[in-house]
Amino acid sequence: MLHAHDQSNSTIATVRDVQQAGAICYRRNxxxxxxxxxxxxxxNGRWGVPKGNLDPGETTPAAARRESFEEAGVVGDVEATAFGSFSYRKDSSPHHYHVTVHLLHVVEAQLDFPEKGTRKQKWFPLxxxxxxxxxxxxxxxxxxLEGVVL
Incomplete structure (x- = not known):
């Protein structure tokens, strides 16, 4: 039988490094x-780029493309080489998230996509x-990006 102090030890979450991919989606007006x-x-509604976990065997450019469509309905040309990366932590999770970021030149925006209605999205000047x-x-x-010609 577990005592109260033993139960608290069983609920401690294991910290993991989680690899993700994301895209800086851009276009010209x-x-x-x-x-x-x-x-x-x-x-929490805070602004970020489309990003998420990699599926088994998925490359970071493919995941960036998929996440961009799922979260924002955009389709475009993804740079094969990563533009960079960043790390973050969620308030609700002990894990460390590492995001490989690719540039995605948006060529089309779909009206229907998986996360439509669950996320806000907006085009911003840089x-x-x-x-x-x-x-x-x-x-x-x-x-x-301020110094990059796209």
Missing amino acids: GSGQLRILLVGSRR KVAIRDAAQPGLKALLSR
């Missing part, structure tokens, strides 16, 4: 200005996306 697509977290992104590491990656 009619005036040629760069726009970045951010999606809201389902937990400077506003940098300001509003929730994760410091993501802000740093977005800042790197």
Whole structure:
């Protein structure tokens, strides 16, 4: 029989490093200005990029493409080489999340996609996306785009 102090030890979560992939989705508006697509977290609404865990055997570019469609309904050309990475922790989890980020040039936006209605999404000018992104590491990656010709 477990005593009260033994039960508390059995509920301690194991900290894991979780590998994820995400995409900085971008396009140019009619005036040629760069726009970045951010999606809201389902937990807290904070702005970030489409991202998620890799499926077994899935590459990071493929996962970035899949997550972009599932979370935002966007389809496009994904850079095979990672643009960078960032790490974060969720308030609700002890795990460390490491996100490999690819650039995705959006060529089409679908009206129907898996997470429609469960997430907000918005196109931002780059400077506003940098300001509003929730994760410091993501802000740093977005800042790197200021010197990149896309």
